[in-house]
Amino acid sequence: MTGAGAETGEFRLNDLATAELTKIRTLPASWLAFTVALVLNTALGFVAGTDAVRLAGAGGTTPIAQLGVVMLAPAYVLLAVPVLAVGSEYRGGQFRVSLAAVPARHRFFAAKLLVSAAVTAVAAVVVVVPGYVLEHGSATTVDGLAARALAYLLLGLTGFGFAALAQSVVTPIAVLFILPVPVSTTLGGLLPRLVRLLPHEAMLSFLGMPAGPELTLARPAGLAVATAWATLLVTLGWFTTARRNS
Numbered sequence: 398m399t400g401a402g403a404e405t406g407e408f409r410l411n412d413l414a415t416a417e418l419t420k421i422r423t424l425p426a427s428w429l430a431f432t433v434a435l436v437l438n439t440a441l442g443f444v445a446g447t448d449a450v451r452l453a454g455a456g457g458t459t460p461i462a463q464l465g466v467v468m469l470a471p472a473y474v475l476l477a478v479p480v481l482a483v484g485s486e487y488r489g490g491q492f493r494v495s496l497a498a499v500p501a502r503h504r505f506f507a508a509k510l511l512v513s514a515a516v517t518a519v520a521a522v523v524v525v526v527p528g529y530v531l532e533h534g535s536a537t538t539v540d541g542l543a544a545r546a547l548a549y550l551l552l553g554l555t556g557f558g559f560a561a562l563a564q565s566v567v568t569p570i571a572v573l574f575i576l577p578v579p580v581s582t583t584l585g586g587l588l589p590r591l592v593r594l595l596p597h598e599a600m601l602s603f604l605g606m607p608a609g610p611e612l613t614l615a616r617p618a619g620l621a622v623a624t625a626w627a628t629l630l631v632t633l634g635w636f637t638t639a640r641r642n643s
Contacts, residue, residue, distance in 0.1 A: 413499060413508035421482050421516055430477035435524045438471035442528025462532060465606030466578060472549045473574040475524055479513040479557035483634070484566035502639045506561070510631065513557050514550070521549035548600050554627040555596050561634025581608050596626040
């Protein structure tokens with residue numbers, strides 16, 4: 398890259414952002430995750446809207462729309478998109494190749510973060526709208542749609558930061574997707590004040606779908622906790638990317 402324009406940070410950041418967008422678009426796994434999340438969310442919205450499925454429990458049957466762990470499942474599929482965007486850098490020595498091309502690590506991470514956040518936000522809206530409308534029908538509100546899409550984005554950013562910190566695709570998906578159910582089930586009754594501050598439970602509180610009264614936060618508090626997790630993990634991921642050896 399030569400010329401006066403190449404010397405400006407803005408031009409270089411734009412160039413890096415374009416390259417990052419190309420990477421995401423050419424990852425087949427990203428498209429697969431997006432498609433599965435869209436189909437799953439649409440199917441869950443239809444089932445919840447028709448109240449065709451109820452799950453049996455100790456207190457009787459529960460409409461699937463009230464089971465936050467089920468209704469939020471597509472978000473954990475979609476978070477594979479930002480996780481892959483950063484985690485795939487560590488397969489086959491790609492991180493070293495990227496740093497050779499872009500030695501400025503802060504700018505490299507900033508471009509990856511901005512593009513991943515933008516792509517996840519757009520994908521979240523596309524995934525959320527059909528299922529949410531099918532679930533709520535005439536009661537659909539812009540605020541409700543925005544809250545659900547924001548939840549997807551925050552979980553995606555949490556996964557993004559975790560992937561950068563762990564230098565892995567598998568670890569953040571396993572921890573964020575697989576562990577919430579056993580952790581909530583096992584520890585929810587023993588340490589409710591701690592468990593309700595975990596990303597999954599905080600997000601359910603924000604969406605008004607907590608797993609139980611003992612795990613419930615006020616909706617603003619749920620949003621604050623979920624945002625804090627995303628901010629913390631992205632910050633840690635940025636720091637370790639800037640500091641770690643290539």
